[in-house]
Amino acid sequence: MNNDTNRGSIRPEQFQKIDRSNYVFERIERKRLTAWQDIRYRLVSNKLAMTGFYIMCVVLLFAIFAPMISPHDHFTNDLPNANQAPSWQHLFGTDDLGRDMFERTWKGAQISLFVGFAAALIDLIIGIIYGGIMGYYGGKVDEAMNRFAEIIYAIPHLLVTILLLVVMEPSLTTIIVAMSITGWINMAWIVRGQIMQLKNQEYALASKALGAGAMRIIFRHLIPNAMGPILVTLTLTVPSAIFTEAFLSFLGLGVQSPVASWGTMINDGVKSMTLYPWRLMFPALFLSLMMFAFNVFGDGLRDAFDPKLKK
Amino acid sequence: MSKPFIEIEGLKKHFDIGNHQILKAVDDISFSIGKGETLGLVGESGCGKSTAGRTIIRLYEPTAGSIKIDGTDVTKVSKSQFKAYRSQMQMVFQDPYASLNPRMTILDIIGEALDIHGLAKSKAERKRRVEELLEIVGLNGEHASRYPHEFSGGQRQRIGITRALAVQPQFMILDEPISALDVSIQAQIINLLIDLQKKMGLTYLFVAHDLSMVKYMSDRVAVMYLGKIVELAKSEDLYANPQHPYTKALLSAIPVPDPDFEAGKERIVLKGDLPSPVNPPSGCPFRTRCPAATERCAAEAPMLRETRPGHIAACHYA
Ligand SMILES: Nc1ncnc2c1ncn2[C@@H]1O[C@H](COP(=O)(O)OP(=O)(O)O)[C@@H](O)[C@H]1O
Ligand code: SF4
Ligand SMILES: [Mg+2]
Numbered sequence: 324m325n326n327d328t329n330r331g332s333i334r335p336e337q338f339q340k341i342d343r344s345n346y347v348f349e350r351i352e353r354k355r356l357t358a359w360q361d362i363r364y365r366l367v368s369n370k371l372a373m374t375g376f377y378i379m380c381v382v383l384l385f386a387i388f389a390p391m392i393s394p395h396d397h398f399t400n401d402l403p404n405a406n407q408a409p410s411w412q413h414l415f416g417t418d419d420l421g422r423d424m425f426e427r428t429w430k431g432a433q434i435s436l437f438v439g440f441a442a443a444l445i446d447l448i449i450g451i452i453y454g455g456i457m458g459y460y461g462g463k464v465d466e467a468m469n470r471f472a473e474i475i476y477a478i479p480h481l482l483v484t485i486l487l488l489v490v491m492e493p494s495l496t497t498i499i500v501a502m503s504i505t506g507w508i509n510m511a512w513i514v515r516g517q518i519m520q521l522k523n524q525e526y527a528l529a530s531k532a533l534g535a536g537a538m539r540i541i542f543r544h545l546i547p548n549a550m551g552p553i554l555v556t557l558t559l560t561v562p563s564a565i566f567t568e569a570f571l572s573f574l575g576l577g578v579q580s581p582v583a584s585w586g587t588m589i590n591d592g593v594k595s596m597t598l599y600p601w602r603l604m605f606p607a608l609f610l611s612l613m614m615f616a617f618n619v620f621g622d623g624l625r626d627a628f629d630p631k632l633k634k
Numbered sequence: 635m636s637k638p639f640i641e642i643e644g645l646k647k648h649f650d651i652g653n654h655q656i657l658k659a660v661d662d663i664s665f666s667i668g669k670g671e672t673l674g675l676v677g678e679s680g681c682g683k684s685t686a687g688r689t690i691i692r693l694y695e696p697t698a699g700s701i702k703i704d705g706t707d708v709t710k711v712s713k714s715q716f717k718a719y720r721s722q723m724q725m726v727f728q729d730p731y732a733s734l735n736p737r738m739t740i741l742d743i744i745g746e747a748l749d750i751h752g753l754a755k756s757k758a759e760r761k762r763r764v765e766e767l768l769e770i771v772g773l774n775g776e777h778a779s780r781y782p783h784e785f786s787g788g789q790r791q792r793i794g795i796t797r798a799l800a801v802q803p804q805f806m807i808l809d810e811p812i813s814a815l816d817v818s819i820q821a822q823i824i825n826l827l828i829d830l831q832k833k834m835g836l837t838y839l840f841v842a843h844d845l846s847m848v849k850y851m852s853d854r855v856a857v858m859y860l861g862k863i864v865e866l867a868k869s870e871d872l873y874a875n876p877q878h879p880y881t882k883a884l885l886s887a888i889p890v891p892d893p894d895f896e897a898g899k900e901r902i903v904l905k906g907d908l909p910s911p912v913n914p915p916s917g918c919p920f921r922t923r924c925p926a927a928t929e930r931c932a933a934e935a936p937m938l939r940e941t942r943p944g945h946i947a948a949c950h951y952a
Contacts, residue, residue, distance in 0.1 A: 525733035526743075528693050529794070533801060534720035534750045543746075547737040 362551070365627040372623020378616035382609065386432035395423035406599045416601040418591060427583050428605050434584040435565045435610070438499060442564035443557050445503040450510025451553070455541040457511065458518025465515070476508045480567075488576055495578055498568055506560065513556045517549035524548075551628035558621035562614045569610055585610045637705075638666035639837050640690075640805055645699035647682075647689045657912050659685040661861035662699070667805075672831070672838040674852030674869070676845055676884065680908050682861040683841045684728070687807040690839070691723050692716070703805065721751055724798035728810040730790035734782035740768070740793055741778040747800035767796045771826060788819035792826065799830070805837045813843060824851060845881075846888040849873065857881050860919040861911055863938065867945035877947035879924050918949070926951060 366372060395413075401421030409416045415424035457468045484501040491497040518541065521527060527544050535543075546553075565585075571577040572586025580587065585606040592603030647660040659682045667673045675683050689696050692708065700707045708719050727733035734743055744764045745754070754760035765775030771792040782790055791811060798806055808827065812820040828851070830836060842848045848855055849869065856866040857880060865878040876882045883902040890896050904923050909915055915922050921931040930950055938948045 525727040525729055526735040528688070529725070529727060529733055529797060530735075530746060531693055532691055532720070532723075532725050533747045533797070534717050535746065539750075543738075544735050548735070 362627045366623055369623040369626065371619050372627075375616040375618070375620035375623065378612055379620060382432060382613055382616070383436065386429050386436055389429040390426055390433070393423070393426050393429075395426045406595070406602075408599075409601055415605045416599070418588075418602055419595065424602065424605055427588060428585075428609060431583045431585045431588050431606060432609060432613075434495065434578060434582065435568060435586070435613070438495065438502075438568040438584070439561040439565040441499050442502045442506055442567075443560040445499070446507045446510045446560055447553070447557055449503070449507035450556075451514050451546060453507065454511035454514025455518055455546060456537075458515035459522055459537055459541050459545070461519065469515075472508045472511060475505060478505070480505055484571060484576065493576055493579055495582075498571055498577055501571075502564055502567055506564070510553070510556055510560070513552050514546075514549060517552055518545050521545045521548055552625075555621055555625040555628060558617060558624055562617035562621075565610070565617075566614060637668075639669040639671075639704055640667040640839070641700075641702040642666065642690060643700045643702070645686070645689060645701065646697040647685050647694055648697045651912070655912050658861050658914065659911055660689060661911075661914075663858070663861075663863050664699075665856055665863065665866060667837055667839060669804075669837055670831070670835050671854070672840050672852045674848030674855040675839060675841045675858060676848055676855060677843065677858035678908055679843050680911075681858045682911070683843070683858055684809050686858070687725060687809050687839065687841055691725050691807055693725075717751075721801040722803055723805045723807070724801060724803040725807045725809060726791070726794050726798050726811045729814055730787045730794060731782075731814075733794050734790055736782055739779055739781055740764070740785075743782070743793065744768070744778075744797050744800050747797055751801050753801070764796075764800075767800055768793075770799070771796050771830075786819075787815050788822060791815060791823055795823075795826065795830070799834075803836070805839070807839045807841070809841045810843060811840075812847065820847075827851070844888065845873070845884050857884065860909065860914055862919060862948070864920065864949070865945075865947040866938075867942070867947075871942065871945050875942060875945070877941045877945060877952040878920075878949045879926050880920050881947075920949075 401417070404413075404417050404421040406419055407413055407417040407421075409424075413423050413425060415428055417424055418427065453468065453472070457465045483504050484498075487497060487501045487504070491500070522540075522545060527540055530540050530544055568577060568584060569586030569589065572584050573590045575590065577586050578584050588606035589603060589610070592599075592606060596603050643664050645660060645663050646658070649657040649659055651657050661682075663686060665673065675686065677683055685694065688694050690701055692701075696709055699709070701709055703719060703722055706719070708716065711719065734740075738746075741761060741764050744767060745760050748754040748760055748763060754763055761778070764778050768775045768778060773789060773792050773796070777785075782793070785793065791814075795811075811827070812823050815823060827838070831838060838851070840848055840851050845855070852869050854866065854868050855872045856863050857872075857878065858864065859880050865872065865876070865881045867875075867877075872881065873885065876885050879902075883904050886900065886902045890899065902925065906923050909919070909922055915932070917933050917935050918924070918927070918931040919935075921927040924931065928950075934950070936948045936950045938946045941947045941952045
């Protein structure tokens with residue numbers, strides 16, 4: 324019916340032969356942005372995240388180099404010069420024993436950052452292994468391992484720390500161990516979720532079909548593809564560990580004098596807050612700055628990895 | 635056909651999807667494939683083709699049934715022995731974008747196959763072997779250091795084929811290897827697969843979701859519906875004399891490059907969607923959409939039986 328009239332209106336003259344002699348069926352495509360380049364682009368164009376990044380870099384540089392070049396040291400007492408206000412001689416003033424606060428602030432930064440990074444690293448290692456196995460095997464293995472994680476997670480954090488301090492001396496190691504006992508669980512859950520999503524991807528199945536074992540599939544194929552959320556979690560673990568250390572040190576459960584961390588310095592500073600505000604101000608300022616910097620950078624990183632999540 | 639190379643008997647794969655519900659993705663299928671033969675496996679999306687393929691290659695544990703390769707039941711061999719069978723069966727996946735790890739170079743993607751089976755003694759040999767394999771499928775060996783995203787869909791599918799070939803398999807499951815590709819590239823991949831089969835004497839299970847794709851590839855064709863095989867015959871016979879109403883519907887959907895025939899052709903349009911494999915219809919699984927369904931179809935499940943010489947179908951009225 325209709326078809327016939329349509330067909331009648333198409334005439335041979337309307338057709339033109341296309342020369343396909345130079346036609347390339349498939350050629351290698353122009354280099355597209357890799358996923359990483361794409362992420363970097365989104366991160367660099369996020370001003371707040373980059374502000375955080377630069378603050379982190381500056382504080383890190385000062386923490387490393389300032390104590391090296393400063394003429395003072397952080398533990399020698401100099402009682403005649405106790406509690407001095409900031410001056411050219413002592414940029415951040417001195418504390419009740421006359422120790423240079425500039426020097427101590429950056430020494431404290433070293434301790435705080437070390438705790439932050441060490442805790443994050445331990446979380447990362449345990450979390451990846453535990454979460455990777457949970458997520459990959461699933462089923463009963465997952466259920467049992469998850470139950471164990473939930474039990475540990477349910478124990479109050481502070482209680483674990485205080486109990487541990489009964490057995491171990493208050494020290495840097497004790498604090499890091501205390502934080503790691505519960506800290507890895509969050510990372511393990513993040514990794515588990517990622518692995519569960521990724522394990523049925525065809526590239527993982529292809530590897531399994533070739534005869535790859537679970538460990539090869541988890542660590543060669545799945546973890547590298549879950550790096551985004553893992554990095555984000557890592558970045559957000561650092562400030563929370565720094566804060567926990569500061570909090571414990573503030574309570575007197577942390578590092579012991581003469582070693583200083585931001586937490587112990589704040590503890591000292593609070594006592595004489597009204598008379599010598601700089602003793603509180605500088606460690607508190609840098610602690611807050613670092614928390615802010617890590618958190619906005621971590622958020623920026625998350626948005627860069629998954630732009631759909633952006634609020 | 636001589637002694638079959640692949641024999642599948644009563645294969646079932648049921649997924650426990652929670653809430654005490656069982657999804658029967660593959661429900662009692664049997665077929666065999668001779669050495670060097672291609673069996674087409676056709677059916678709508680969601681009818682269980684990929685699950686069947688993945689269960690045969692033991693990516694999923696079968697719920698029941700046996701999978702024999704050259705006479706050995708691979709569901710019975712121990713884990714350590716099974717590795718040897720791994721290299722006999724390989725799979726080419728549907729999605730050329732998802733089937734290559736984006737974080738690995740082509741050298742490592744294909745090299746992994748050699749690593750697992752200890753097929754390369756040194757780094758240099760591994761590289762040389764990968765380059766050789768790439769040349770076999772028509773890719774430039776120098777591109778081995780690149781990442782998957784630098785290749786087009788057709789090239790990626792060639793890489794997927796190379797990875798499967800690397801372990802020198804005898805049987806390949808091709809899970810819709812061309813359905814994600816441009817039409818202009820589909821023919822190239824099909825020709826490559828046919829070439830490889832001739833050169834290496836490969837046996838294929840070729841999965842597709844419509845009958846037009848399998849026509850040029852398959853010696854015999856099995857039609858699947860809701861986890862079951864509803865018809866199986868030699869290709870020419872299936873196209874010339876379809877027995878099952880479902881096969882007839884699938885065939886009528888293929889456009890024919892002849893306007894006069896196309897205009898006069900009766901097109902059977904299937905009503906409704908594929909029923910859920912969690913609650914399949916009673917009796918004949920196809921009865922909810924079958925234009926010829928009767929009361930008997932709801933009461934009694936049709937068995938697969940020979941309706942023509944060498945041609946089996948599961949319909950009471952075929
Ligand atoms: N891992 C799984 N768990 C639960 N259900 C699945 C799983 N894989 C596939 N299915 C279900 O099995 C049925 C068949 O799927 P599939 O084999 O992928 O079909 P096809 O390849 O023919 O499109 C679908 O209903 C699908 O939802
Ligand atoms: S048995 Fe009945 S419902 Fe099933 S295909 Fe045949 S006619 Fe249709
Ligand atoms: Mg499929």
